[in-house]
Amino acid sequence: QVVLTQSPSASASLGASVKLTCTLSSRHSGYAIAWHQQQPEKGPRYLMKVNSDGSHSKGDGIPDRFSGSSSGAERYLTISSLQSEDEADYYCQTWDTGIVVFGGGTKLTVL
């Protein structure tokens, strides 16, 4: 079964950039993933889909500060010009026939 691994926490300064990583299990390194943001006490919000070739397609209204990329089994979410409202939990998600899998989430702190 496909497994997604995320670091539990990350931090970066206001105005800086941060790159979050989601790692697919090696047998599933060609899979696409989706990134979702969950701000405190809110429901999740779709950010983008990231394909294995690094192409990505963002959800409606997602700012240009958010971008996605790939390398091997790793999928990345880069947030530039960090703002206070970017402090949130970030989840990656993928799918296979009959199953959907989430990573454990990364809690991003904006310093």
Place this chain on the structure above:
Amino acid sequence: EVQLVESGGGLVQPGGSLRLSCAASGFTFSNHWMTWVRQAPGKGLEWVANIKEDGSDEYYVDSVRGRFTISRDNVKNSLYLQMNSLRAEDTAVFYCARCHGSSWNFDYWGQGTLVTVSS
């Protein structure tokens, strides 16, 4: 504007039943797979179930298979989750979400409804 509004959550005793609803608007509901995802207090997201555009196919996470049933009414633009034999570990906020067409990345989410299983 795409909107998903869940309802039906509440407090239920172990072994009891509850039916969640999700009212969809702002898009052609019958063109999309739909899903339920849950989040236990202080925990991450867990996928629960998916249903095909016409309701002819369903998939479940192992922990709820046989106890939960996902369904939809494409005339009422509504998604449902019938939950039976509820356990304490089912306590969570339940979200409905829209799948991006026939792909299973979830591109719109509701605000969630809280289900508490406790005596």
